Amino acid sequence: MSFPSETANQTYQAILEALNHLIEVVAKLRSPDGGCPWDLAQTPETLIPYVIEEAYEVVHAIKSEDPQAIAEELGDLLLQVVLQAQIASDQGHFSLKEVAEGITEKLIRRHPHVFGDLEVTDAEEVRQNWEKIKAEEKGETPEMPQLLSRQLNRYHRTLPPLMASSKISVKAAAAGFEWENVTGVWDKFTEELEEFKQALETEDTTHQQAELGDLLFTIINIARWYGLDASAALQGTNERFIQRLSKMEGFADRPLTEYTLDQLETLWQQAKKQLNH
Structure with missing residues (x-):
């Protein structure tokens, strides 16, 4: 086993010191004794919009290929992680220690080709092993993860609606839920558009929302047929x-x-x- 060089150790130490400083600052902001009223008023739920916003800011910075902007936005996103962990710690649920330990253990467990004796040949085999181990962790049988409804529900739960719809559309089509040709998709669009118009004239808001969703989902399917990215x-x-x-x-x-x-x-x-x- 090779050991980190002195330079690497110094780098790790500097990183740990910077992280510790951030943790201390957030703890001070959340302290009832002289803390910040805004930070003290926050809950995990009130911070949800900021988590989403900061994640998108990171994506935008990465696309801009500006290292300084990327570093700044990653810092803002890291703040959300530390703040969520601090609030959980204040409530006696868990701390940043459990967060870090949990993801570290997961990475080691799901990379037996790196931290164990398993041999792999390519990235696809790594992905397959990852999914198999993930299923075992959840107590699932090899057949259960293949259920289409389970896959689609994961997209629904974890992705922004537009992105989730695109993923759901692709997976459903691959499973056979597909039109024979693009004419069928356009016919469906016309049908959904008319149903939406009718709902606006005669139905309540709940029904109007449902018909609007159907129309948007059909447009996403049209985008998929033409190889376009709706998002x-x-x-x-x-x-x-x-x-x-x-x-x-x-x-x-x-x-x-x-x-x-x-x-x-x-x-x-x-x-x-x-x-x-």
Whole structure:
């Protein structure tokens, strides 16, 4: 067995000191004696939006390929982990120690080809072993993880709705829940659109929500048929909208709320033309 070099040990020590400092700062923020009122008011539930937001900020930073931005956003996400653990510790449930020990043990257990004697040939075999070990941990038989409903429910529980729908669509199609050709998908879209319109006119909000969901799911299926990423498409639209709005504000000589709808349309077209999209 090889041992870490002196330089590596110094690096580990510096990392541990930085993490300890962060833990101490968060503990102080949560302290009833001189802590921060906002941090003291937080619960695991109130912090959920921040966990999601910070995770997306990390993704955005990674896509920007800016190391400084990535490091900063990873720090914000790490804060959410430490803060959740601190709140749990305050409530007597668990601490960051249990969080770190749990994930470490899981990594060792699910990598027997690294920490044990198992031999593998490629990444696909690693993935298969991972899924097998994961199933055994949950007391499942080899057949149980293959149940389509279990796979789809995992996407539903753990992913943002748009991403989950895309995953569900792909898995369901692979299992045979698929149209014979793209014409069938477009027919389904027309059907769902009409049902949504009817619901808006005659049904209650619950039914309207259901029909809207059906329509959105069909659009995601259309995207899949044409090899398009629904999440990326919507993200691109959001970015273009904001860019055009920013241009409009640059053209305007007063707040946009003081313009008529026709005037806003003129500014919108100017912005669209200048941005060339």
